[in-house]
């Protein structure tokens with residue numbers, strides 16, 4: 001058993017292993033048969049303390065607390081919610097080294113990566129705070145009335161309003177950036193939606209530390225306690241907490257990051273409600289890369305170096321990891337792939353986040369290599385694939401297949417969530433385009449091209465643009481920049497909502513719906529639409545951007 005170093009946090013608090021509802025950790029009896037531990041995948045040992053999944057009643061209480069908080073929280077001034085986000089960033093930072101060591105123990109990820117992810121999470125919170133203050137996210141539009149016209153034209157004003165309490169699910173592979181205080185929680189709080197966060201069973205200690213930070217910020221900013229709740233999930237009650245949450249009538253929208261099966265299951269549950277609610281699911285992605293001949297000739301060394309690092313970084317457990325490489329058959333392509341295989345093998349084994357992910361990965365590799373025509377050019381000795389106690393390891397794998405075999409076998413076209421890539425060797429550009437057309441919707445697509453590749457570049461670009469959310473030239477897709485122009489989304493199954501992005505300030509749109517106010521008395525309008533423009537934000541008035549007062553009559 002690895003004991004997490006227990007150290008007073010924020011003055012005097014220890015990990016409880018419990019859910020927190022309406023600002024307080026739940027006390028009282030637990031169901032011992034449902035208790036669970038997280039695993040240290042670097043050692044294979046369980047980690048103390050014991051965690052107790054939320055009961056049905058606790059899920060219900062958290063949802064009711066969020067519902068009660070919604071009226072007040074959604075009505076707070078944007079500047080107050082911006083302060084909340086900034087305070088959460090500060091509280092997370094102040095957990096300090098304890099947070100880093102806890103994440104390392106629960107995930108096997110390296111210190112440098114965790115510190116970078118923490119800083120990026122804080123940056124996201126701060127960027128969203130700026131966006132909330134700026135006010136453009138509300139998309140206020142005013143079409144002034146013309147009472148003297150015959151027939152008279154009504155004064156109408158619309159803006160985005162928060163949808164209500166949001167249930168948020170994080171993934172195991174980004175224990176900070178896509179977890180308790182990650183982009184989904186931050187963007188929902190930004191617009192005034194209370195959040196009920198369902199903890200991921202693979203990092204419950206990390207989740208509790210961050211949940212404490214969020215609750216401290218909510219309290220410190222004087223906001224309703226039900227603004228944020230955190231539910232422990234895992235052990236034998238795995239999936240039960242999440243399912244109950246999505247079905248709860250107080251929940252008005254869901255944010256999910258994780259597997260395709262999880263996202264699809266939760267979307268179905270939400271659609272089967274008497275009052276279906278939106279689910280924004282960010283799921284699996286294969287992230288195709290096309291290496292055109294001119295680029296192979298000119299950049300072979302840089303490209304193999306960058307691709308090998310990007311495929312094997314964090315043991316390949318990144319949603320933007322390049323998973324397929326398309327190239328024209330040639331001697332240069334053979335050499336390129338041999339070099340890439342060597343570099344991937346040189347990276348050596350990595351630690352996977354969980355036994356379940358490793359089991360899934362091994363199963364997928366075995367299904368893919370069973371296809372006739374698939375050659376393992378960097379490979380994982382079958383003996384190393386057997387499950388055994390101890391560290392949860394995975395070795396890099398590079399498979400090579402002709403485009404025709406790739407098109408035939410779905411096992412080659414699915415996401416391998418680990419340090420694995422499939423090289424697809426194409427007889428011609430037409431062959432390549434036919435294979436690319438079968439690539440599933442992805443977060444990213446990458447093209448390596450030089451001026452001599454111009455004719456192919458345009459055709460590949462057009463095909464790729466239809467399949468991905470972000471197109472990259474001569475680089476790698478990992479290391480997503482958090483910025484207003486970022487799109488972290490894409491066609492199914494990268495997401496189930498290709499019109500949205502889970503990153504950057506536009507992510508906040510997912511938690512809103514437009515409301516129109518017609519001939520509404522000024523004092524009953526939200527401040528963003530009032531005649532005097534008290535928030536001093538930019539509004540679209542009769543088709544023109546303006547910060548001027550706009551009387552209703």
Ligand code: NAP
Nearest residue numbers: 171172200233238239242243258259262265282283284319
């Ligand atoms: P996961 O196993 O699906 O877990 C994610 C969450 O979903 C957990 O809270 C899990 O809780 C819950 N869940 C899964 N299936 C469920 C079901 N049938 N009913 C109710 N709840 C369910 O995913 P993961 O292994 O942590 O994450 C890895 C995956 O996430 C990869 O495929 C990766 O590509 C993807 N990912 C995507 C993005 C993106 O932006 N597109 C970003 C990061 C990761 P329980 O375990 O309690 O059921």
